[in-house]
Amino acid sequence: xxxxxxxxxxxxxxxxxxxxxxxxxxxxxxxxxxxxxxxxxxxxxxxxxxxxxxxxxxxxxxxxxxxxxxxxxxxxxxxxxxxxxxxxxxxxxxxxxxxxxxxxxxxxxxxxxxxxxxxxxxxxxxxxxxxxxxxxxxxxxxxxxxxxxxxxxxxxxxxxxxxxxxxxxxxxxxxxxxxxxxxxxxxxxxxxxxxxxxxxxxxxxxxxxxxxxxxxxxxxxxxxxxxxxxxxxxxxxxxxxxxxxxxxxxxxxxxxxxxxxxxxxxxxxxxxxxxxxxxxxxxxxxxxxxxxxxxxxxxxxxxxxxxxxxxxxxxx
Amino acid sequence: xxxxxxxxxxxxxxxxxxxxxxxxxxxxxxxxxxxxxxxxxxxxxxxxxxxxxxxxxxxxxxxxxxxxxxxxxxxxxxxxxxxxxxxxxxxxxxxxxxxxxxxxxxxxxxxxxxxxxxxxxxxxxxxxxxxxxxxxxxxxxxxxxxxxxxxxxxxxxxxxxxxxxxxxxxxxxxxxxxxxxxxxxxxxxxxxxxxxxxxxxxxxxxxxxxxxxxxxxxxxxxxxxxxxxxxxxxxxxxxxxxxxxxxxxxxxxxxxxxxxxxxxxxxxxxxxxxxxxxxxxxxxxxxxxxxxxxxxxxxxxxxxxxxxxxxxxxxxx
Numbered sequence: 001x002x003x004x005x006x007x008x009x010x011x012x013x014x015x016x017x018x019x020x021x022x023x024x025x026x027x028x029x030x031x032x033x034x035x036x037x038x039x040x041x042x043x044x045x046x047x048x049x050x051x052x053x054x055x056x057x058x059x060x061x062x063x064x065x066x067x068x069x070x071x072x073x074x075x076x077x078x079x080x081x082x083x084x085x086x087x088x089x090x091x092x093x094x095x096x097x098x099x100x101x102x103x104x105x106x107x108x109x110x111x112x113x114x115x116x117x118x119x120x121x122x123x124x125x126x127x128x129x130x131x132x133x134x135x136x137x138x139x140x141x142x143x144x145x146x147x148x149x150x151x152x153x154x155x156x157x158x159x160x161x162x163x164x165x166x167x168x169x170x171x172x173x174x175x176x177x178x179x180x181x182x183x184x185x186x187x188x189x190x191x192x193x194x195x196x197x198x199x200x201x202x203x204x205x206x207x208x209x210x211x212x213x214x215x216x217x218x219x220x221x222x223x224x225x226x227x228x229x230x231x232x233x234x235x236x237x238x239x240x241x242x243x244x245x246x247x248x249x250x251x252x253x254x255x256x257x258x259x260x261x262x263x264x265x266x267x268x269x270x271x272x273x274x275x276x277x278x279x280x281x282x283x284x285x286x287x288x289x290x291x292x293x294x295x296x297x298x299x300x301x302x303x304x305x306x307x308x309x310x311x312x313x314x315x316x
Numbered sequence: 317x318x319x320x321x322x323x324x325x326x327x328x329x330x331x332x333x334x335x336x337x338x339x340x341x342x343x344x345x346x347x348x349x350x351x352x353x354x355x356x357x358x359x360x361x362x363x364x365x366x367x368x369x370x371x372x373x374x375x376x377x378x379x380x381x382x383x384x385x386x387x388x389x390x391x392x393x394x395x396x397x398x399x400x401x402x403x404x405x406x407x408x409x410x411x412x413x414x415x416x417x418x419x420x421x422x423x424x425x426x427x428x429x430x431x432x433x434x435x436x437x438x439x440x441x442x443x444x445x446x447x448x449x450x451x452x453x454x455x456x457x458x459x460x461x462x463x464x465x466x467x468x469x470x471x472x473x474x475x476x477x478x479x480x481x482x483x484x485x486x487x488x489x490x491x492x493x494x495x496x497x498x499x500x501x502x503x504x505x506x507x508x509x510x511x512x513x514x515x516x517x518x519x520x521x522x523x524x525x526x527x528x529x530x531x532x533x534x535x536x537x538x539x540x541x542x543x544x545x546x547x548x549x550x551x552x553x554x555x556x557x558x559x560x561x562x563x564x565x566x567x568x569x570x571x572x573x574x575x576x577x578x579x580x581x582x583x584x585x586x587x588x589x590x591x592x593x594x595x596x597x598x599x600x601x602x603x604x605x606x607x608x609x610x611x612x613x614x615x616x617x618x619x620x621x622x623x624x625x626x627x628x629x630x631x632x633x
């Protein structure tokens with residue numbers, strides 16, 4: 001039921017929204033996917049990661065290498081972006097998932113600072129090359145069956161982003177409701193007991209981390225297609241901070257929460273910026289208020305509220 | 317065809333060579349090794365300042381279980397206030413008295429009024445302090461401006477160190493940091509309030525049951541941590557350019573020091589901050605600064621993996 005409503009909304013969106021609003025909607029979906037990658041790691045795996053931006057950045061990086069160096073098509077470039085994030089997460093995730101709690105947080109911060117420092121430094125050009133900060137000099141097109149569709153069209157960009165995000169969310173949903181997801185929930189809730197129950201704790205955490213990194217990489221490639229530019233900033237830990245804030249704001253332990261949180265984040269900052277200059281101050285205050293009154297996340301709080309309303313009605 | 321193969325071959329060897337040979341040291345300047353003492357001294361000075369800030373972070377982190385993402389911004393606010401005080405009064409030295417006092421009161425009030433409901437929940441504390449960090453950064457940008465400003469060396473005396481003119485102010489900064497840290501440890505171990513703070517950190521429930529006023533402890537702990545960050549900002553202000561993003565680079569360093577030193581191990585935190593910075597300074601004499609930072613961070617991660625309880629377990633208070 002919920003899914004049908006969402007699907008109809010997505011299909012009808014280009015009829016209602018103006019072009020720039022469509023792109024904005026697609027942006028919310030893509031950044032929401034990025035927040036979801038943190039939600040998977042933290043809400044479902046219990047790992048407070050500040051490294052998600054690395055994999056978002058690696059998605060952009062892989063896309064750029066594929067199109068700039070090897071002149072590949074868009075589908076291959078998307079695959080390359082996801083693969084880059086995935087491959088980068090295998091060693092870094094292995095290191096990070098050895099440790100727990102606050103140590104995990106710090107190891108991910110170190111990884112972020114390390115990578116940003118390397119890419120920003122002039123002495124690592126052979127890695128960074130022209131792939132880190134780049135504006136696409138062309139409008140990407142995508143071969144779908146016999147058609148060659150262009151990202152110059154806002155409607156197509158929106159549909160494509162929505163479809164890819166939906167596919168990723170479906171995949172994530174399958175994963176967290178699978179035995180693997182349940183095992184991970186067990187680890188999150190009581191690691192010692194899960195280990196005694198015979199689960200290979202480190203391996204499962206590592207797998208989840210890598211999967212979430214792939215999701216972040218996909219978000220990165222979708223963002224390049226949308227905005228047609230990439231920046232070294234995307235690797236910065238402050239970008240991870242945005243995903244962390246959005247996901248926790250929306251409710252990190254649900255699949256819809258990170259999207260709700262990111263939508264709240266982007267929509268409020270976008271619309272507040274029309275009426276006032278110091279948007280960030282207002283948004284900061286808003287964060288403090290939300291944390292105070294809806295600590296379990298906006299999405300979860302609203303969902304509970306709605307459920308209460310709908311439950312009460314038949315009784316009356 | 318042959319040429320293609322050869323170029324492909326060359327590319328492979330080029331990547332291979334750069335990955336395995338001395339590529340990370342490409343910034344090596346012959347003769348820079350002579351600067352080693354000066355660079356180590358610089359590292360020591362900066363390390364002591366970072367240690368002061370990291371101690372503030374550590375008591376907030378350890379006592380309130382509050383991951384304070386805004387701590388770096390309090391440091392930045394301290395530096396900005398120092399600039400404002402110079403600009404309005406022409407006297408740098410009063411900043412050392414006024415700014416930490418502002419930090420103590422403001423930090424206490426913020427903890428009491430805003431952060432109290434979200435303590436003891438790491439994820440919520442990140443969101444709340446991220447909000448706080450936005451407010452501080454944008455507030456400073458709106459009032460103080462976005463352009464970086466410099467404070468002139470307030471002492472203006474240099475002396476020769478190994479063939480270089482070294483600013484006396486740097487030694488003074490190191491001295492102030494050391495004195496502040498010493499005073500903090502005396503406070504922690506020699507006063508009633510400090511003993512209460514240690515008691516609450518060790519076992520909150522028992523401490524409360526024994527009649528320790530935990531509400532006041534939390535409030536003043538946050539205030540004290542903030543005051544230390546802002547004092548660090550004043551001390552560091554003449555050594556760097558003062559701008560609203562100043563805190564973003566310092567914060568990860570402080571977190572790293574807190575964890576490498578061992579969570580809740582205050583002397584360990586200070587030692588880790590100094591070690592990190594001195595090591596970076598020493599490596600800078602043979603490599604360029606980014607490489608030095610990368611090497612020291614790799615070392616730190618290795619420490620974290622091998623000794624997850626911190627480098628200085630013997631120093632635990």
